[in-house]
Amino acid sequence: MTGPLRIGFIPLVDAAALIVAVDKGFTAVEGLEVELVREVSWSNVRDKLNIGLFDVAHLLAPVAIASSLGLGHVKVPIAAPFNLGINGNAITVSPALHAALMEEIDGDRFDPLATARALARVVAKRRKAGAEPLTFGMTFPFSTHNYQLRFWMAAAGVDPDEDVRLVVLPPPYMVDSLANGHVDAFCVGAPWNSVAVDLGIGHILHFVSDILVHAAEKVLAVRQTWAEKNSETVAALVRAAVKGAAFIEQPENRIEAARILARPERIDVDAEVVQRTLDGRLKISPDGAMRESGRYLLVGREGAGRPDPAQAAWLYAQMVRWGQTALSPEALVTAMGVFRPDLYDAAVGQSAGTADAPGGSFGAFAGPAFDPRDVAGYLASFDVARRAR
Amino acid sequence: MSAEQSPKIVIVDESPIRAAILEEGLREAGFTEVVHIREMQSLLARIYAVDPDIILIDLENPSRDVLEQMFQVSRAVRRPIAMFVDQSDSASIQASVEAGVSAYIVDGLKKERIKPILDLCVSRFNAFAKLQEELERTKSQLEDRKIIERAKGILMKVKGLTEDEAYVLLRSTAMREKKKIGEIAQSIITASEMLK
Secondary structure: OOOOEEEEEOOOHHHHHHHHHHHOOHHHHOOOOEEEEEOOOHHHHHHHHHOOOOOEEEEEHHHHHHHHHOOOOOOOOEEEEEEEEEEOEEEEEOHHHHHHHHHHOOOOOOOHHHHHHHHHHHHHHHHHOOOOOOEEEEOOOOOHHHHHHHHHHHOOOOOOOOOOEEEEOOHHHHHHHHHOOOOOEEEEEOOHHHHHHHOOOOEEEEEHHHOEOOOEEEEEEEEHHHHHHOHHHHHHHHHHHHHHHHHHHOHHHHHHHHHHHHOOOOOOOOHHHHHHHHHOEEEOOOOOOEEEOOOOEEOOHHHOOOOOHHHHHHHHHHHHHEOOOOOOHHHHHHHHHHEOHHHHHHHHOOOHHHOOOOOOOOOEOOOOOOOHHHHHHHHHOOOOOEOOO | OOOOOOOOEEEEOOOHHHHHHHHHHHHHOOOOOEEEEOOOOOHHHHHHHHOOOEEEEEOOOOOHHHHHHHHOOEOOEOOOEEOOOOOOOHHHHHHHHHHOEEEEEEOOOOHHHHHHHHHHHHHHHHHHHHHHHHHHHHHHHHHHHHHHHHHHHHHHHHHOOOHHHHHHHHHHHHHHOOOOHHHHHHHHHHHHHHOO
16 A cells, blocks of 8 residues: 555435544544545546545445446446444425325335325325426435435325436535425435434424335445455444544544534534434424434444445345346345445454344335345336346 | 527526536537526526526536426426536536536437537636636735735834844744744734734
């Protein structure tokens, strides 16, 4: 290695373990010199990682898989030795859509099936009235946000490609777009949902943990060839990230962690908003209503840091379900191979058998239990789906 | 180019100067159909209204992710775009990312027609970056000169030096402390303000 490790990140709270690992000096203790580089788009992070301008990146888990499969861009095999976050996204809707949904809802407002059914009725009414379809913002074609929105609405028969519009928006533009009516709702990570609520222009309808109890969100990504040549560096980085995650998960460290993350050169947002996210205690409506969940964002607890190949398989299944690629057994193996619990175990010195049990169950609110050995059978159970063209 | 029609090119860039530099280069090279989009609101709709063959976007622009949606086939996307360069052409990708620009090509455009446009983009973006660097340097030189003038004035007054002597003192101190003259001058100004 020459020079510092260049690590790209997007200013989002789920980069927390990485940022804290660097800024608290855990990487330095491991003998690593790191330069964190803030980026403005996932496309940039992906491209700079692919061509070697970055050694490591904070990356959307589905982008790591898409890159390894050559979907949407050039094919560059990626390895993910550490999972940077479980869950952490939320669906926020405009006050108008929120009112319409609450008028139609039959059941608990935190029950995603009840809200999805309400959405189906709102969509039908709008169509009858000749209104424009509702528009939902999400962050990237290969993103958890895209798949979580689709999974949710499709459960009540709303076709995400036919009945509504799904549009990509950069996270910093989400709030403005909701305020000026360019979108009616969005699914994005922290801090943007809270920012919309604080401005009085949005209601948090769901934490994504309502939709999936345990969903891999971002990963620490490296090129596979680079990981092979730099195994010591990868191990040191994983150990530092594990320490960063453990630091954040100690409640008494939250204020300090939030302060580190909030700095202008990192996430550049109010520390109090960051802390809300880490604590899973969020203001969900402009009137000040709060909601607390132990599952909002998992940074290190419940084995969150250890990559789980079953999660990669689920994300791959979503790409197939929505026509981004055709199902192939080889591609499934490749996708699962992106998530590297072996590298994680080697770094922290545990054998696979003694590893923390992976989240295992996805806890999806709809559909059958997911089994990576039968993706075709799983996908066949859904009525609403696309076929790859 | 002659026999074929000039491809329609959209430049998505919030910097009007850089866009103008690029547009001028493209026109000089015979690409006459160039449209500059500065407004990021409803970007896809704006692009579809122009219906371009090639879209060029700067990498400082978060809206780059919006363009990635055009790879998908959906209601929102009418003409899907192809990969911006060939898998084998990693040198082109490297050059464009390093220059800070990315190109999206609508399906069907021939590779040999894309290459000159991409090369031109890279060289114009690099030229712009150099220009900006020079501008920054000139600005900070100007700033330095003002600070040095003020520091000289303070030294002349406090130590009863001539202007030349004050400058020599500044320069020799900077050399001894391995710092820039501007930095030494700034610390003199700061110190004298504190002692007021």
